[in-house]
Amino acid sequence: MKLRLDLRLSQKLIMTPQLQQAIKLLQLSRLELQQTLEQHLLENPVLEEVQSEVEEAEAAASEDGVPPVEPSNDTVASAESAGTANDRDNPEELSASGWEDYFDSDRRAGDVEYPSGGQDEMPSFEQTLTTATSLEEHLRWQLSLCGLSEREKMIGRLIIGNLDDDGYLRISLEEVVAGTDFTPTEAENVLSEIQKFDPAGVGARNxxxxxxxxxxxxxxxxxxxxxxxxxxxxxxxxxxxxxxxxxxxxxxxxxxxxxxxxxxxxxxxxxxxxxxxxxxxxxxxxSSTDNHVIVPDVFVVKHEGQWVVLLNDEGLPRMRISPYCKQLLATQGASGETKAYLDEKMRAAQWVLRSIEQRNKTIVKVVSSIVKFQEAFFEQGVQHLRPLVLKQVADDVGMHESTISRVTANKYLYCPQGMVELKYFFNAGLQRTDLQGEMLSSVTVREMIRRMVAEEDSAHPLKDEEIAARLRGQQIMIARRTVAKYRAEENIPSASQRKRFF
Known part of the structure; x- marks a missing residue:
């Protein structure tokens, strides 16, 4: 046995930290992306957020071919002195405080004069917000007004604290008073009083x-x-x-x-x-009825007869590399340790910006492919939704299926048909008997079943076999068990549960 050296070439996919970061950014939802970008702004001093006013000023300066000039202290001082001179030259013009005094003095004859507080005395926005009363607060308020003794009120607070969101007491009274000197009999008496509170039925155990x-x-x-x-x-x-x-x-x-x-x-x-x-x-x-607003990631609009995909970057922080850090790296004034730190943060910042740009391009490319496959849906509605799988889009854009899955996860588009999740467009298909090779989307079939149930006679509801027969009459090959599966997925009760006798 002897030792020797061999030279071999091979290809390997190595998941570098930068690549992992790019993949993570790709599958983030809009809210998660916003939080991630804000975190990068906090942690990386090389990155800075670009304000819209700064962008407009820089764009105007670049069009004129003149670099933006920062105002010096002398310029600011001269501007302030000029403003003071103008105020002296035009005594009729009022300052901001003068306008406030002017409006405060505008009173009609007979009005009662009240002391006018300044803007600082007004309550803040947070102080004017109101929150809905919770069930526990509502019951505690009633408990404080009832004629129970202080000991009984302490037991009542224990019972109210153990009620669930539906108003039920799901645990036994022995568990409620465990670890205290109260007895289950006392708790039973207090519970009977709480069951008289509003809303009716609160405090029930079943x-x-x-x-x-x-x-x-x-x-x-x-x-x-x-x-x-x-x-x-x-x-x-x-x-x-x-x-x-x-x-x-x-x-x-x-x-x-x-x-x-x-x-x-x-x-x-x-x-x-x-x-x-x-x-x-x-x-x-x-119960809490807070509505969570969904902000679309892209807009799909029709422009000059063509469907166009527009990326929605409203509300996301717009980042760039700080010009000051660039200048500091270019000069020789920074020490070796400082320069090494800035080099590391500069590389991280450049990778973040490239990852965000690549993410945006990938989303637009994938959504454009979906629009191409589902153009009939955008034109005519859910009845014309076509069966689609991830592989079809992956082959069309030249990417892997896993990449398409990450792009379409937790993302929404807004189109003339409303707000739609990207995953909505990927569904299985059912064979049609009238058109060989033509498939019908399972989402369309579910919509047809839902409409049949909505239009049925409540005294004689349609059974699954009858729904399947009607669909087969419309040239859709479907079995009864498939109808039962789709009906369950749409949370539609069975025929016996939908039946009404009155």
Missing amino acids: LPECLLLQLGYLGRSPIGSIGARPGALRGAVVESIILHHLKDLEKKQYAKIAKTLDVSCEEVFEATRVIEGLEPKPGRPF
Whole structure:
């Protein structure tokens, strides 16, 4: 065995930190990208944010062929003295404070004179904001007004703090008072008082108890009373259904309920109307209803008969390399350690700017390819959406499928059809029987199923087999189980659950 040297050539894909950063920037959403760029501005002194006024001034100077000149201290001083002289020459012109005094003195005869506060005395924007009252705050306010003792109010605060967002007490009273000197009996008494608070049904431990608490506010007049016949349930039909037949009511098995309770179906229908008017989640009105605005990454508009993709960079920080740092690197005044630090930050800044530029180009290229494949959708709507997979777009733009997946993740476009997620355009297809080789998008089929269900007779809802037969009548090859799958994905109940008897 002997040692020897060989020269071999090979290609390897090495994930450098710069490449990892570029891939990470590519798959970020718009909000995440904004936060990332702001973080780079904070950490890298070589990067600076460009204001729109600076850009306009530099653009105007470059058009004139004159470099922008920074005003010197002498120039500023002369300008200030000139402004003071102009004010003396034109005594009728008012300064900013003069305008404020002028408007403050504008009072009509008979007006009551009140002291006018300055602008500094006005409340800030944050002080004028209001927040919605939470369920816990609403219940604590009622607890403070009730006639319970201080010990009972302490137990009440414990119970209120353990209610979930729906207003239910999901844990036992033993767990509530664990680690305290309160007893479960005391907690039970306080809970019964909290259950009288607004909203009705709050503090219930399960759905039947919640509905019965609300039923108590409606009065105990029996709707279709059963009476006290031997072997029959006592009380009203509504209470009996709530206590024993909620599962049957969910499945619309009215005949079974009527037979079990020994009443007519009309009485069951009347009781069902009352139950439908109750609130299964008392805390719903106090839940957070904040709407999160989606800002599109690109706009797709039609210009001179052609669809054009426009990148939306509004709201994103516009960065550049600081001219001062460039000048500092070019001169010999910086020490070796400082120059090495600036060199490192300069390379990082240049890579960030290149990555952002490449990201923007890639997004525009991919969206342009999607527009080319789905032009019928942009022209006529969702009924003309075509089946599309990542490989088709990847082959069209000359990229890998994983790159297309990263580009289309968490990104939106705005077009005449509305705000659409980029992932929306990629879907499977169903074969048509009238046009060989022509496929129909699964999204279009889901929309057709949703419209059929919306237009059906509620007394005779369409079954999955009937929907499949109608679709096959429209030359779409589809099975019943596929219809059931699409219906479940659209959160459409089954035919038995959609049936209405009244």
